[in-house]
Amino acid sequence: MEEFISSFGLFAFFVLALSAPALGAPDVDPALVKILDSRLPFDSRPIRVIVALRDQQPLPDIPHSADSHEQMERAMMENARASQNAFLAHSADGVSSRVVRRFWLFNALTLDLPVPSVRHAMLSDDIKAIYADQRVTLQEEAAPIPAQATAHQQPYTWGLEKIGIQDASRRFPSLNGQGVRVGILDTGIDPTHPDLQGRLVAFNDLSGRTPGAAGYDDQGHGTHVAGTIAGGDSSGTQIGVAPKAQLVVAKIFDQSGNTTVDSILAAMQWMADPDGDPATRDFPSVVNGSWGGMQVQANQDPANVSFCIAVDAWVKLGILPVFAAGNFGPADGTVSLPAACPGVLAVGASDATDQVAAFSSRGPAVWKTGTVIRPNVVAPGVNVISSVPGGKYAADSGTSMAAPHVSGVAALLYQQSPKATIEQIEERLMATAIRLDGTPGDLSANNISGAGRIDALQALARPLRAEASLPESGPAPSLVR
Numbered sequence: 001m002e003e004f005i006s007s008f009g010l011f012a013f014f015v016l017a018l019s020a021p022a023l024g025a026p027d028v029d030p031a032l033v034k035i036l037d038s039r040l041p042f043d044s045r046p047i048r049v050i051v052a053l054r055d056q057q058p059l060p061d062i063p064h065s066a067d068s069h070e071q072m073e074r075a076m077m078e079n080a081r082a083s084q085n086a087f088l089a090h091s092a093d094g095v096s097s098r099v100v101r102r103f104w105l106f107n108a109l110t111l112d113l114p115v116p117s118v119r120h121a122m123l124s125d126d127i128k129a130i131y132a133d134q135r136v137t138l139q140e141e142a143a144p145i146p147a148q149a150t151a152h153q154q155p156y157t158w159g160l161e162k163i164g165i166q167d168a169s170r171r172f173p174s175l176n177g178q179g180v181r182v183g184i185l186d187t188g189i190d191p192t193h194p195d196l197q198g199r200l201v202a203f204n205d206l207s208g209r210t211p212g213a214a215g216y217d218d219q220g221h222g223t224h225v226a227g228t229i230a231g232g233d234s235s236g237t238q239i240g241v242a243p244k245a246q247l248v249v250a251k252i253f254d255q256s257g258n259t260t261v262d263s264i265l266a267a268m269q270w271m272a273d274p275d276g277d278p279a280t281r282d283f284p285s286v287v288n289g290s291w292g293g294m295q296v297q298a299n300q301d302p303a304n305v306s307f308c309i310a311v312d313a314w315v316k317l318g319i320l321p322v323f324a325a326g327n328f329g330p331a332d333g334t335v336s337l338p339a340a341c342p343g344v345l346a347v348g349a350s351d352a353t354d355q356v357a358a359f360s361s362r363g364p365a366v367w368k369t370g371t372v373i374r375p376n377v378v379a380p381g382v383n384v385i386s387s388v389p390g391g392k393y394a395a396d397s398g399t400s401m402a403a404p405h406v407s408g409v410a411a412l413l414y415q416q417s418p419k420a421t422i423e424q425i426e427e428r429l430m431a432t433a434i435r436l437d438g439t440p441g442d443l444s445a446n447n448i449s450g451a452g453r454i455d456a457l458q459a460l461a462r463p464l465r466a467e468a469s470l471p472e473s474g475p476a477p478s479l480v481r
Contacts, residue, residue: 026052027304028122029131030297039115046112048100048133050262050306053083053107054126059316067419069317073104073278076313080104087126101262105269106309110262129304136264136293138187138221138257139327139336139400156238158352159228159380159405164457165241168412172460177242177411182229183271183287183319185264186222188251190389191215194234195227202248202274202282206267209254218255220388224396225290227387228404229411235393239386241408241456242415248274248284253291261306268310272317285414286320286425288407290400292336298366308341315343320422322347322407324399325375326361332447333364335374340365345410345426346374348449349381349402354436356449357382360399363447375450376426377433379405409456417464424464432458 035047057079062068084102087109100110110133113121121130156166168175181201188207191200191214203215217223230247231240250267252259274282302308311321325348326336339346339361348360356378363374381402388394406429413425430445433452445451 024125026122026124026127027129027301029129031134031294032118032130032132035132036115036118041115041119043115046098046114047118048110048112048262049118049121050131050133050265051109051111051121051127052129052131052304052306052309053080053087053109054128055079055107056083056086067318069281069283070278072316072318073273076106076316077104077278080107083107084109101266103265103269105265105272105313106306108265108306108309110265129306131261131306133260133262134294136259136261136291138219138253138291139324139398153236155233157385159384159401160238160241162352162354162380163241163405163409163453164455165238168457168460171457172412172416175412175415175460177230177245177408177415179244179246180242180411180414181246181248181282181284182242182407182411183248183250183284184222184226184229185250185252185267185271185287185289186225186291187219187253187257188217188222189215189226189247189249190217190223190387193223193227193231193387193389193391195231195239195387196223196247197232199226199230199245199247200249201246203251204249204267204270204274205251206263206270207251207254207259208263215249217251217389219253219257220394221253221257221290221400222249222251223389224386224394225288225400225404228384228401229288229408231387237385239393241405242411245408245411248282265306265310268314272314272319283317283319285318286322286407286410287314288404289321289323289338290398290403292324292326292339292361294337296333296335296337296340296365296367299368301368302342303369305337305341307338308343311338311341312343315422318422320345320410320425322403322410324403325349327359327398327400329356329360329362330358332362333366334361335363335365336361340367340372340374342367342372345406345429346376346450347399347403347406348375348378349397349399350378350436350449350453351380351382354434354453356436357397359397360402373445373447373450376445377406377429377450378402378436378453380453381405406454409454409459412456412460416460420464428459428462428464429454432462
């Protein structure tokens, strides 16, 4: 339902806000400042902005797990409802400005506002941060190879072999992703591909083309990502890390690879509760984002950056965010958002010789609140063969190809340990990674390869604290790394 507010109503609200006790001016997106600088002071043309409000109710302090999901989601919804209703109560008397969307995943509204109202919003105590609804473009991958009729006639792709899936399947034959949901934010999926049939359980098109349509992919990137996570072996070569995982897919990019921040945030919210019922467990355990956009600004606080707030909400809901680090390497400090957000498991790309790809973005991510090492881990991301629409296969390169390897291994870990926390999954992935810089020590990391290249066999063989792994079949291989 659309809700309308007038410029006058907003003006009156912001004047009242200025007389309230000072809580600090909102954090303003640098892109919005540029837009305002290009407009005249009384320009009435609307600017689409995303306004994050200050919370009115504290969220409960509960563990980050799937079991706590419903309780946390309801608390988020109630907080957003109370804050947004109070905000809108001051400005419900006209029709010149429009509420485009409400968010509960984080307490925010997407609004179309004229310049004067935007400038007043920048002074409001009730607003935490305000952003421009920027366009986001799918990153160019490195040196794509044209589609091939079939995959290589090997039991597994080189990427799966490199991370130990062949050995892991022998030692833990029941671990294949069965019963685990993995989310994908991308260009969509071709659910008719022979290697992906039966994998799609929920789909939402937020690219602006055909909302509510059945699964499709008019660009190809998302189907490639989906294949690496959950593809089968119909060609004779297994392409997916977790071939029995269920996929929850949000199409956010159009055929040209374009989207907006508002559409991405809407997809992130849908991913947290696909059917809109907090009581049902239809949300994914891990979400893969093989894309990135804006760069970190050193004067920004991640607590006021929209993507970071959203992934932090995922973590509170027990959803592991896995994002590609970006393809802007080899320079330092090139990791993109959302991978740069503190709550994300960020993934760089490595090749068949365990060298970090030159294009793979490096850290650190420098924030106002401190410096974050990025990436966390690396995974195969050079000439990775996977599915593309039309029942075909293609090899492609990029951190987009690396991230789904990690998401797939996370799915295996969740199948093995359904009650595992996000922190436990991340610890296993990082502590068992193969160091690429020659330095010893679990969890130590650098801004080129993170903790190292992931190893599925070692991760599955490492028990959680106070929790045993599944029974093994056959002799255990050496754990010496």
